Amino acid sequence: MHHHPRPALRHPAALFLCLALLLCAAARPALAVEGGASHYIQGAYGDFLMGLIPAAGFYARNDTFYQSGHMGGTAKGGKVYAGLDESMVMNITKLSYVFDVPAMGGFLGLGLGVPIIINEHITGDVAANYSRKSRATGLDTPHHLEYGGGGDRGGLSDLFLMPVIAGWNFGECHLAVMPIVFLPTGYYDKNKLTNLGMNYTTFDGNVAFTWLGKAGFELSVNAGYMINTENITTKYVSGNQLHVDWTAAYHVNERLALGAVGYLLAQTTPDTGSGANLGSFYSSGTGIGPAVTYTVPVAGKDVMLIAKWLHGIGASHSFLGDSVFASFALKF
Template identity: 30%
Template sequence: MKNKIPHLVRLSSLFLAAGCLFAASAHADEGGLSFWLPGQIGTFAAVRNDPGWSWTFSGYHAYANSETRKQNKNGRVRDSALSTPSDTLFITPAYTFATPVAGAQAAFSLTGLYGRTDVYDNESTTTARGRTRSASSDDSRSGIGDLYPMATLKWKLGSHNYLAYASIGVPTGDYDVNRAANLGLNHWSYDAGGGYTYLNESSGTEFSAVLGLTVNQKNPDTDYRNGADAHLDVSLSQFLNEDFHIGLVGYAYHQLSNDSAPGIGNKNLKSQVAALGPQAGYFFKVGKNKWYANLKAYDEFDAKNRTAGWNAWLSLFVPI
């Protein structure tokens, strides 16, 4: 397998596109929508691609929910339940330059998305005498999301690969201030960070980690501004042969500063979540090129001020 893996993984760096489709949650981040979609960074995050054009297509399914119960001193109990299934297709054309920039390989990509998001909300109040009143609502929406341009620089030093990136969220997606289900954020966002990939050519062992920071502008229709957040995406995998690898993936998302909006006051709305899960990747030849498919899934835990559940990605990398 020595000297064969690099030839394959030059084609395999999955898109570093900033996603946004977290269906509505009434906790932190307005409408539950954060600019960075945890888990979007793939295996070989800092490994160079072949120069030229490529496409990445990623199908994403997520289901998240939350249940809360509050009881006051008079014995009245309030229960609330929120579930947010969603399905999204991300499409990312990218161009990798042949001429080095500061000793690094430079690339530019633009991600767009089409998806469907659903929001189901149910609340009930039970008095001390056992009388219950309940109300529910639901909203579903299909459409396009925001656009996410991204620039990357990648350096290679033997088995060690390094990444620097910067991305912007352009508010072009479907948004309605009066609806719970939205696919756009309706505000600008800015994200930057760095990453590292260790790839041992002889053993076929790979480890990747990408750390980034997001800051957000204010939503002009609501005067709501999401707080800044930090996010970490990791991957660990092992090649079983020159084309097939398996491993683990994970992420951690932590909001650093509180949201700000009229009426929030000093209420703490900082959110966090972590996740772990399996992954598998496979290279296969189409014509003269090697395509790459990756399947991964995450089970979330340690959630605070947000819904939590599971999500899965199926991605296809197509070099041209």
């Protein structure tokens, strides 16, 4: 989406007054995790059978998704924005290998994730730089107002490692533990809206559970907790986040399953660091949508095809919008 200045805002004085009223009405600009985004991608953490490791071997999964959304006032690229609009096409390839470990009664392995942003398009509403303290309020005050900005960019995002993958199967119940480490490998420029990475390391502990009944009903949940390090460029430490992805499905047969998927996101600690000079704010969000999977034989291998759509139904200080996924997974 493209936004154009309203006629009433074309004069600089009117522009300043409008932004000042916006910021005062919100008490402070709405910040939560730097730029309102983190290494968590809504709905990307699982769908069908997310807690089940069926056998030892080499696994591959590829997700291509389109995401679009809007976020109210936030700080990004060294400026405070009245709003941001984003659309992105991204591809993530996950490779993992697990061993059968009789001594632990389950599986143990490791994995790697390679995310490629095919294109990210961001536009920003009215923006202001913040660098001077107000004697009256003690807050940073804006100078140099402008009509936002934006652009397009694509390339390698932040690689992630799965140093440990552990799984156990207990009849109809299945459990998997998978910590993830995100590395700051994507392009980053604090003065740009279109960054490909976060410019900090994130440690994300994840536990997934699947119940798959004999009648074909499934309930799967993945819960994770993200701990973020400092962005050394901006001196900003994003608060920790709790995220939960869930699936409720019915397996029509061994190849076809239909269900609903959803996510919950909640920031649990405030933003800190000298770069978080506008205060501490908390992000949250939730979404839901349909999902379908169908397994097809290809060259002697069973390839699991997955499609899902997640619609954001609530967000605070984070992007609210839609995500559409097309994925495949197989075991070699």
